[in-house]
Amino acid sequence: MLNEKPNLENDASFYIPESGLLYIQKTQAVIEYMTQKSCVYEVLSEHLMVPFEEKDTLFDIIKDMPETVDLFTSVHPSGSGFSVLSLPLSQLKERIRYEMLVKVIISGSLTSYFQPIIRIQDNQIYGYESLLRTRLPNRNIPPGLLFDVAHKTGLHSLLDLRAREAALKARAEKLPRGVKSFINFLPASIYDYKFCLRHTFTLIEQYDISPEDLVFEVVETEKINDVHFLKKILGIYRDLGVGVALDDLGSGYATLETLKILNPNYVKIDRFFISHCDENKVKQRFLQEVMEIAGETGIYVLAEGIEREEELLYCKSIGMHLAQGYYIGKPAPEPAAIILGGN
Structure with missing residues (x-):
């Protein structure tokens, strides 16, 4: 099977060989398909067992192959008996289709930009969110596209690790102690906390970073089946000195009830509720309810997506603690000074 925990010491295990043998589960539908295409197979x-001489040939063989069941494949290079990679047919197709982006993910050609986070009461820097970018010259690949391709190709966990590596490296090089770094974690990484902890704290020690300067942001884009288990895991991170944040409150499954149960150090409010909050009574009631919960639990509240002075002033008027957004500062390769409204 595809490595459940990416083997970062053997990146070649993620690559599709230029030529070799494809092994695919034998089903009647696959046999009929191969016969119809007049493919050579054993x-x-x-x-x-299907030989191929080029990756283009391999893709031509499998691109229209039916996926009526969760077909599993393995690919062997020419002249070798060991498997380079094993993965579902659907992921193999996408690995070839998005070969360039897959190489970016596997090679770790990534860096991290900084978006400033300020204390609302005095407009001073509190920290920066680490945002993934590629290190390709003259090529801007949207991070959303990278994560979409990673999901399709089974490389989501690897990209999450690579992004975290880039964020910690950039933090060590460019930020002083005492300034917070907000770093995104995928839910799957949080749940696989033993491997995630080992990998992350190896990097923290390598770069001589204080855990107290880190905040791990968790966004649950899927329904939380066991919120109390997630609370336990977040508690482990907090016991090690790392802050935790619930991201995108109000979006998807990140609800007020989830906030009450998880009781993180920080909560980041989805920008939908921040946009024109100074003009919208419904949004104001939601934000005030969040502040009431925060007041009872000691959670720091961060407004995301501030794009207008009026939004910032409203958030300040209700006692919100932190803010970020284009009005405050755009993501940049260097942790820039704050020029409100001027980025």
């Missing part, structure tokens, strides 16, 4: 006990 029938084994449980698989079909």
Whole structure:
């Protein structure tokens, strides 16, 4: 099977060889498909063995192959008996289709930009959110596209690790102690906390970073089946000195009830509720309810997506603690000074 925990010491295990053998589960639908395409193959006990001389040939063989079941494949390089990679057919197709972006993810050609976060009461820097960018000259690849491709190709966990590595490296090089770094974590990484902890704290020690300067942002884009288990895991991170934040409150499954149960150090409010909050009574009631919960629990509240002075002033008027957004500062390769309204 595809590595559940990416083997960062053997990146070659993620690459598709230029030529070799494809092994695919033997089903009647696959046999009919291969016969219809007049492909050369050998029938084994449980698989079909299909030779290919180029990746383009491999893609031509599999691109229209039916996925009526969760077909599993393995690819072997020419002249070798070991498997380079094993993964579902759907992921193999996407690995070839998005080969350039897959190489970016695997190679770690990534860096981290800084978006400032201020204390609302005095407009002073509190920290920076670390935002993923590529290190390709003259090529701007949207981070959303990278994560979409990573999801399609089964490289989501690897990209999450690479992004975290880039964020910690950039933090060590460019930020002083005492300034917070807000770093995104995928829910899957948080749940696989033993591996995640080992990898993350190895980097923290390598770069001589104080855990107290880090805040891990968790956004639950899928329904939380066991919110109390998630609360326990977040508690482990907090016990190690790292702050935790619930991201995008009000969006998806990040609800007020979830906030009450998880009781993180920080909560970041989805920009939908911040946009024109100075003019919208419904949004104001939601924000005030958040502030009431925060007042009872000691949670720091951060407004995301501030784009107008009026939004910042409203958030300040209700006692919100922190803010970020284009009005305050755009993501940049260097942690720039704050020029409100001037970025």
